[in-house]
Amino acid sequence: MSATDPAIPTPEFDVIVTGSGIGGLVTATQLAAKGAKVLVLEKYLIPGGSAGYFEREGYRFDVGASMIFGFGKQGTTNLLTRALEGVNMSLDTIADPVQIHYHLAAGLELKVHRDYEKFLQELTAHFPHERKGIRRFYEECWQVFTALNTMDLLSLEEPRYLLRVFFQHPLACLRLVKYLPQNAGDIARRYIKDPQLLQFIDLECYCWSVVPAERTPMINAGMVFSDRHYGGINYPRGGVGQIAQKLVEGLVKAGGKILYKARVTKILVHGGKAVGVQLANGKEYRGKRIVSNATRWDTFAQLLPPETIPTKEKKWQGRYQKSPSFFSLHMGVEGKVFPPGTDCHHILLEDWQKMEETEGTIFVSIPTLLDPDLAPAGYHIVHSFTPSWIEDWKGLSPQEYEEKKEDAAGRLIARLEKIFPGLDAGLDYLECGTPRTHRRFLGRSDGTYGPIPSRKLPGLLGMPFNRTAIPGLYCVGDSTFPGQGLNAVAFSGFACSHRIAVDLGLH
Ligand SMILES: Cc1cc2nc3c(=O)[nH]c(=O)nc-3n(C[C@H](O)[C@H](O)[C@H](O)COP(=O)(O)OP(=O)(O)OC[C@H]3O[C@@H](n4cnc5c(N)ncnc54)[C@H](O)[C@@H]3O)c2cc1C
Numbered sequence: 187m188s189a190t191d192p193a194i195p196t197p198e199f200d201v202i203v204t205g206s207g208i209g210g211l212v213t214a215t216q217l218a219a220k221g222a223k224v225l226v227l228e229k230y231l232i233p234g235g236s237a238g239y240f241e242r243e244g245y246r247f248d249v250g251a252s253m254i255f256g257f258g259k260q261g262t263t264n265l266l267t268r269a270l271e272g273v274n275m276s277l278d279t280i281a282d283p284v285q286i287h288y289h290l291a292a293g294l295e296l297k298v299h300r301d302y303e304k305f306l307q308e309l310t311a312h313f314p315h316e317r318k319g320i321r322r323f324y325e326e327c328w329q330v331f332t333a334l335n336t337m338d339l340l341s342l343e344e345p346r347y348l349l350r351v352f353f354q355h356p357l358a359c360l361r362l363v364k365y366l367p368q369n370a371g372d373i374a375r376r377y378i379k380d381p382q383l384l385q386f387i388d389l390e391c392y393c394w395s396v397v398p399a400e401r402t403p404m405i406n407a408g409m410v411f412s413d414r415h416y417g418g419i420n421y422p423r424g425g426v427g428q429i430a431q432k433l434v435e436g437l438v439k440a441g442g443k444i445l446y447k448a449r450v451t452k453i454l455v456h457g458g459k460a461v462g463v464q465l466a467n468g469k470e471y472r473g474k475r476i477v478s479n480a481t482r483w484d485t486f487a488q489l490l491p492p493e494t495i496p497t498k499e500k501k502w503q504g505r506y507q508k509s510p511s512f513f514s515l516h517m518g519v520e521g522k523v524f525p526p527g528t529d530c531h532h533i534l535l536e537d538w539q540k541m542e543e544t545e546g547t548i549f550v551s552i553p554t555l556l557d558p559d560l561a562p563a564g565y566h567i568v569h570s571f572t573p574s575w576i577e578d579w580k581g582l583s584p585q586e587y588e589e590k591k592e593d594a595a596g597r598l599i600a601r602l603e604k605i606f607p608g609l610d611a612g613l614d615y616l617e618c619g620t621p622r623t624h625r626r627f628l629g630r631s632d633g634t635y636g637p638i639p640s641r642k643l644p645g646l647l648g649m650p651f652n653r654t655a656i657p658g659l660y661c662v663g664d665s666t667f668p669g670q671g672l673n674a675v676a677f678s679g680f681a682c683s684h685r686i687a688v689d690l691g692l693h
Contacts, residue, residue, distance in 0.1 A: 195472050196472070197461070197462070197472040197473050197474045198223075198225075198471065198472055198473070199223050199224065199225045199471065199472070199473040199474070200217070200222040200223045200224065200473065200474050200475065200690060200692075201213075201214070201217050201222050201223070201224045201225070201473055201474065201475045201476075201477060201686060201690075202224075202225045202226075202227065202462065202463055202471055202472075202473035202475075202476050202477065203224065203225070203226045203227070203477040203479060203662075204227050204450040204453075204463060204476070204477065204478045204479060204480060204489070205226075205227075205228060205229075205235065205478065205479030205480050205629070205663070206226050206228040206233035206234065206235065206430065206434070206444060206479070207234065207235030207236060207237065207430075207479045207663050207675065208234070208235070208237050208266075208269075208429065208430065208433075208663075208672050208675045208676055208679065209479050209662040209663030209664065209666075209675035209676070209678050209679045209682070210226060210235075210477065210479030210662060210663065210679070211226070211233060211269075211430055211433040211434065211437065211679070212265075212269045212272075212433070212662075212675070212676045212678075212679025212680060212682075212683065213477055213479070213660075213662050213679040213682045213683045213686070214226045214433075214437050214442055214444075214477075214683075215269060215272055215273045215433050215436050215437045215440065215442070216269070216272055216679065216680060216683035216684075216687075217442075217683045217686060217687060217692070218273070218437050218440035218441055218442035219272050219273055219436075219440050220683075220687050220692045220693070221441075221692060222686075222687070222690065222692055223441070223442075224437070224441075224442040224443065225442070225443050225444075225445070225471060225473065226434075226437065226442065226443070226444040226445070227444075227445055227448040227449075227450050227463065227465065227471070228444060228445065228446050228447075228448060229447065229448060229449035229450070229629055230446065230447075230627065230629070231446050231447065232427070232430070232431075232446070233430040233431065233433070233434050233444065233446075234249075234426075234427055234429070234430030234431075235430075235479070235628055235629070236249065236250035236251060236628050236630075237249075237250060237251045237426050237427070237429055237430055237672055238250075238426075238427055238430065239425050239426060239427030242516075242518075242615060242617065243518065243615055244518075244561065244562040244565075245516075245518045245560065245561050245562070245565070245567050245615060246425050246427070246560045246561075246567070247516045247560075247567055247569060247617075248425055248426040248427065248551070248553065248567075248569060249619075249627070249628070250426075250628070251426055251671075251672050252421070252426055252530075252531075252551040252553050252569060253282075253285065253286075253419055253530075253531050253551065254266070254279075254419060254420060254421060254422065254426065254429075254672055254673075255409075255410065255413050255414070255417065255419065255671065255672065255673040256413075256417065256672060256673030256676055257277070257279045257417060257418075257420035257422070258413065258416060258417020258418065258420075259417070260417070261335035261336075261416065261417065262334070262335055262336065262337060262338055262339055263331070263334055263335045263339065263409065263413055263416075263417065263673070264417050265339065265673050265676035265677055265680060266429060266672060266673060266676055268676075268680075269433065269676050269679065269680070270429075270432055270433065270436065272436070273433065273435075273436025273437060273439065273440050274436060274439070275432045275433065275435060275436040276432075277422045277423070277424075277428055277429065277432055278422070278423040278424075279420035279421060279422050279423065280420065280421045280422075280423060280556040280557055281300070281418055281419075281420050282300065282418065282419040282420065282421060282529075282530050282531070282556060283299065283300050283301075283529075284297050284298065284299055284300065284529040284530070284531070285298040285299075285300065285414045285419050285531065286298045286393065286529075286531050286532065286533055287529040287531065287532045287533075288386075288389070288532075288533050288535075289532060289533065289534045289535075289604075289605050290386070290389075290535055290536075290538075291535065291536055291537055291538050294312065296308060296309065296312065296386070297529065298390075298414065300414065300415060300418050300419070301415070302324075302415035305415070306320060306321060306324065309386075313380055313382075313383045315380065316378055316379070316380050316383050318377070319377035319378040319379070319380075319383075320377075320378065320383070322377040323373060323374050323376075323377045323378060323387070324411060324412075326373055326377075326408075327370075327404075327407055327408045327411040327412050328408070328412045329361060329365075329408070330361070330362070330365050330404060330405055330407075330408025330409070330412070331408045331409055331411075331412030331413060331416065332358070332412075333355075333357075333358035333359075333361040333362050333365075334358075334362065334405075334408070334409065335416070336355050336358050337351050337354070337355050337358060337359075338351070339677050339680055339681070340680055340681055340684040341651065341652065341680075341681040341682070341684040341685040341688075342651055342667070342681065343651045343652065343653055343681075343685050344684060344685055344688055346688075347684065362405070365404045365405055365408065365645065366403075366405060366645050366646055366647060367644035367645040367646075367647050368403075368404040368644075368645045369399065369400055369401060369402055369403060369404055369642065369643075369644075369645055370387070370391055370399040370400075370402045370403070370404050370406075370407035371384075371387070371388070371391075371398060371399030371400030371401070371402065372400065373404060374387045374399050382538075384399075385538045385541075387399050388400075388541065389533070389535060389541055389547070390411070391407060392541055392542065392547065393533055393547070393549065394406075394410055394670065394671055395407075395638070395669070395670070396509045396510070396542075396573070396635055396636075396638055396670075397509075397542075397638045397639060398541070398542070400642055401638070401639045401641075401642055401643070403645040403646040403649075403668070403669075404645055405645060405646045405668060406646065406668055406669060406674070409668075409673070409674075410671075413673075419531075421530070421553055421556045421557060423557055423559075424557070424559070424560075425553070425557070425560055426553075429672070448465055449465060449466040450463045450464070450465060450466075450480075450489060451464055451465065451466045451488075451489070452464040452489060452490075453476055453478065453485075453489045453490050453656075453659060454470065454472075455490070455656065455659075458656070458657065459656070459657045459658045460475075460476040460656050460657070460658035460659035461473070461476070461658065462476065463476060463489075474658070474690060475658055475660065475686050475689065475690065476658055476659050476660070477652075477659075477660045477661070477662055477682060477686070478659065478660070478661050478662070479661075479662050479663045480629060480630075480663075481630050481631050481634065481636070481637075481663070481664070481665045482499065482502065482503075482637070482650075482661055482665040482666075483503070483508065483631035483632075483634075483665070484629065484630065484631050485661060486499045487631070488631075490656075496654070496655030496656065497655070498650075498654075498655045499654070499655065502648070502650055504640070505639065505640060505641075505643060505648045506637035506638065506639055506640060506648070506649075506665075507637070507638060507639075507640040508631060508632050508634035508636075508637065508638075509573075509634050509635045509636055509637065509638040510544070510573040510574060510575045510621070510634070510635065511573075511574055511575065511576055511620075511621030511624045511625070511630075511632060511633030511634055511635060512571040512572060512573060512574055512619070512621070512624065512633075512635065513545070513571065513572055513573075513574035513594050513598070513618070513619070513620055513621070514569065514570070514571040514618065514619035514620075514623070514624075515568070515569070515570045515571070515595055515598055515599070515616065515617075515618055515619075516567070516568075516569055516615075516616070516617045516618075516619070517567070517568040517569075517570070517609075517613055517615060517616050517617075518561060518562075518565050518566070518567060518568075518613070518614040518615030518616075519565060519566050519567075519568050519609065519612045519613060519614060520564065520565060520566075520612035520614060521564045521565060521566060522608070522612065523566075523606055523607075523608045523609055523612040524552060524555065524566060524606065528552065528555060529555070530551060530552050530553060530555045530556055531549075531550065531551050531552075532549075532550040532551075532552075532605065533547060533548070533549055533550070534547070534548040534550070534601060534602065534604075534605060535547045535548070536601070542573075543573075544572075544573055544574055544575060544578065545572045545573070545574065545594070545597065545598070546572070546573065547572060547573065548570060548571075548572045548598060548601060548602065549570065549571050549572065550568065550569070550570045550602065550605075551568070551569045551570075552566050552567070552568050553567060553569075554566040554567050565614055568609075570598060570602060571619075572598060574594075574620065574621050575621065575632075576621040576622065576625065576632040576633055578621075579620045579621050579622050587620075587622075590620075591618040591620060592618075594618070594620075595616065595618050599613075620633075621633035635670060636664040636665060636669065636670040637649075637664070637665050637669070646667060646668055646669075649666065649667040649668060649669060650665075650666055650667065651666060651667050651681065651685075652666055652667075652678065652681055652682040652685050652686075653685060660682050660685070660686060661682075662675070662678050662679055662682040663675050663678060664678075666678045666681075666682070667681070
């Protein structure tokens with residue numbers, strides 16, 4: 187059968203997007219703004235996926251992301267600002283003066299200030315013998331960022347766009363081509379020799395790429411290490427969930443449609459081409475183009491028959507593996523635990539050797555230090571999480587599961603007491619999330635944070651773009667180029683919508 191077979195109903199939609207994560211919503215809004223008839227199907231009750239939220243007893247918690255890039259006011263890399271503007275929306279954001287306050291082994295305390303020179307001064311004060319190397323490494327990151335920040339970021343699978351960008355910005359393009367196959371660790375090692383400083387660069391990468399610098403693509407490092415000082419880290423007033431809410435509002439105003447509690451169980455394929463989707467309730471929808479915002483593992487094992495997985499996907503799964511998930515604590519805490527001057531984002535690592543281990547590195551976000559309205563007066567929301575594998579949470583009885591959660595929470599809180607004395611006593615609310623919670627509520631295979639290279643790869647060259655081996659089926663989100671993070675998946679959404687718009691002849 188082919189898609190034009192009389193037995194196959196005519197598509198009611200130009201584009202059907204499975205999932206309303208930020209990648210899916212940017213794709214949907216961009217296409218709706220171009221006049222496409224778009225349907226988004228979301229299995230959960232609200233949009234946002236890992237950028238969603240939940241409310242308990244007067245607290246509004248971010249489920250995942252809370253250190254937000256992409257809300258800058260200038261350049262081209264401010265993709266969240268641009269995505270909202272694409273459907274005439276905007277968000278009030280609050281500038282964060284410090285990206286991360288690191289609490290490290292041997293009492294090393296370091297802050298990444300929004301002010302670039304202040305950050306370099308602070309780092310150099312700890313490693314004065316590496317003054318030149320530090321500056322040269324971070325300056326090389328700026329080279330990548332400046333090149334990206336001059337051009338429209340669209341689909342690298344679209345030859346006419348590539349040609350146009352090349353003629354408009356030949357030097358920037360050549361620079362990016364140079365960095366595309368490189369990793370941050372190789373460049374850091376070119377300039378820096380101090381082993382502890384190299385460990386710090388590893389952690390600087392690990393805290394968003396979940397791999398050390400030698401496996402972190404330089405393109406991503408260039409973005410993160412520069413944009414934090416350029417557009418800065420900005421927290422959306424009302425919580426991270428606002429981003430998805432506003433995108434949905436814009437989508438609907440632009441004529442698009444979204445359905446919640448709509449779990450896609452099957453991507454329908456006829457004549458080798460993706461033509462629609464089927465929901466858990468049996469309802470089918472037809473579209474000219476089908477987009478999956480589920481992870482690639484879920485897309486090619488759950489939504490399509492696993493035995494027909496394309497060779498290209500098998501190869502990708504050989505190059506990339508699932509990163510661990512997280513064990514998360516969502517806490518409501520008395521205000522007195524956080525003295526004036528406390529920063530919003532913290533990382534705690536007491537032993538460098540444990541950086542990549544289960545429960546090694548601890549991440550903490552306290553967004554109410556920026557937006558107090560997310561908690562009852564006098565209290566804060568605190569989200570703390572640490573890597574954890576699903577295997578460790580399988581095969582437990584309900585009682586064992588509860589006990590294991592309690593033990594893990596106790597260990598985390600005991601460690602956090604060192605940087606926030608009185609945390610335990612100041613707890614007003616506590617809820618734990620495990621890799622099982624992430625799998626269930628975020629709809630992500632094994633609750634994974636996303637793909638990580640299974641060995642050292644040539645930079646970003648191995649990350650797939652949006653088209654798949656199945657005609658008519660596209661993937662978007664963190665298992666496509668350029669990877670994890672809200673601004674990165676927004677990039678993937680711009681690229682996906684651009685490629686589909688060209689394929690559908692929309693302008
Ligand atoms: C604990 C944690 C902390 C993080 N911190 C940060 C941070 O500080 N800054 C940052 O930039 N990034 C952070 N991230 C990463 C960032 O949140 C993700 O990379 C990003 O949100 C992923 O977006 P996505 O578009 O790939 O889709 P996802 O967020 O994975 O959303 C996919 C959506 O698809 C839906 N879905 C899946 N399958 C189906 C189906 N079959 N039918 C219907 N719907 C389906 C899901 O319910 C979900 O809503 C964090 C992530 C986590 C988990």
